Amino acid sequence: MLLTAATLRGNWATLLLPINSDESIDYNKLSDEVEYFIEQKVDGIYTNGTACELHNQTEEEFYKIQEILATLCHACQMPFQIGVSHPFPAVTLQRIKNTLSLRPSAYQVILPDWVVAGPVERVAYLSRLAEAAPGIPLVLYNPPHAKKELSSHELQNLSSEIPGLIGVKLAGGDEQWFKEMQWARERLSVFVPGHLLASGVHKGIASGAYSNVACISPGGAQWWWRLINTDVYTALEVEKRILDFFDECIVPFKNKGYSNPALDKLLAASGGWNSIGTRLRWPYKWIPGTETEAVAKRARKYLPEFFNNSFS
Template identity: 45%
Template sequence: MFANPLQPNTLKGVWGTLQIPFNTDDTIDYPLLNEGIDFLVRTSLHGIYSNGTAGEFYNQTEVEFDKINEMLAERCKRTERAFQIGASHMSPIISLERIRRAKALNPQAFQVIFPDWLPMTIEEQILFMIKIAEEANPIPIVLYLPGHAKTKLSVKDLEYLSDHIPGLIGIKIAMITPDRYADMRKLNQRMSVFIPGHHLATGIKEKIGSGSYSNVACINPDAARKWYDIMLSDVERGMLIENMVRKFFDEEIIPLASRGYSDPALDKLLAAVGGKIPANTRLRWPYKSADDKQVVAVRAAARKILPDFFDIQ
């Protein structure tokens, strides 16, 4: 019996990522990971997800993948918390095998990316998604479309996928520019659209997004959830907070991205800046991590620009 699979109208809100802490020898620090899971299940987040970009799904063994998700599923079931499992991989076969093994854990949804060695035609996208959805059934699928993906989809492509893949309930996308708002509103009526956390108030105001797999929640999950509730009750107040959040990202995070720090490095930095989530900033070889001096500097800026994100417990 599967536990309340998500639907397009129930996939919404602020979801927090599971970050994988590494020891200096690149092994996973499982005791610290356990602390991180324990912390996240006690927050007010709408749910938790594993093996997104911040979970470094692309740099794990399959034994590690299984253990990470067994730990998450056990804790979420015990505490009755919603969770999704990222079954993404650059290889379509490995992604399919991850779903086959993790299906018994009964997540509320699986997240996948398109195979990422070659760009895919629409016919190949359909073939991939049909088999993924069939294997996952009755657990639904959320398609993750990072900005750096080789396969680029238009709104019409996404509508076509929605028509042909009944198990596809949502997408996670990168930035949306104002010229695409009208098309995204139409898409958000067909499936749940998740957008970057620091743009979520705009997404709610413009009716282009239903929620976020939130980078902002890395700083403070409960503050991110409180901000979401404000957006729903007073969107203009939510926009004022977004202005401050985006100021922080523009001044402190985007410059680091331009210096070659990856999204997982920045998400781990944000968690260290917030000081709430038990984790560390270390990425597994060969990727570059933020250091302690950067954490101290960015934390000072965050406390100045976003003081409320540190006060909320």
């Protein structure tokens, strides 16, 4: 199930962290979540992205999460990626070494996040990670809130230096950005935000998304991905409705200072497919569950197709 730049594609669902009232992780709900993603036949599952609250786990919890994911995915040949990101480079490296036996399809990593790594340091860092994971490819997560957001030219240089780097997760950009990223079509799998997937594919750059849209409905997001590949103009119309829904129901919470994990959990709760809830771990504030019903109603108004169990 190892991925390549050519096979890393599609609608990838993010694992969200179910948090109990005592701030422990509910591993039974976590297992149920993975099983639901598998049932919905998403293209892949990844863990320890922002939505999985990678920044707020102990190492013991980290390893237990990965073991649950790997066991369930291997049982049905579901591709999965382990996010080993940590601000301390040595911890990231050790996480790779300690999870090699889980045989992930790829590792997702961030650049060192406390002191900004320069060009030579970035190559040294990713080279060491690649050496620690022989044969297992790397995917670089470089969001806008990273200490260093890489330019197209910097990404191209990294791609040339690190053969094991098969993909990147980026925020996308304007028309000029898409022109500058044309080189990546033959070199990397480029993932864009879930709510911009249709336009990213239409512009010839995007290969898929680590999808916030899948938080609303994993099966609905998978239906949309199929539509993107068969009728992109209709898929673009769906994207417009997704953006309208976000503008009305999600952006106001973002403007109130809620974090991306809080927004993702609100989307998942409003989708109604899970019992994860909206709770985040201390010290982060979460969106009250009482807000879910109104958002759920608007989601079904804007995106009725996402709540059709047949996803025809």
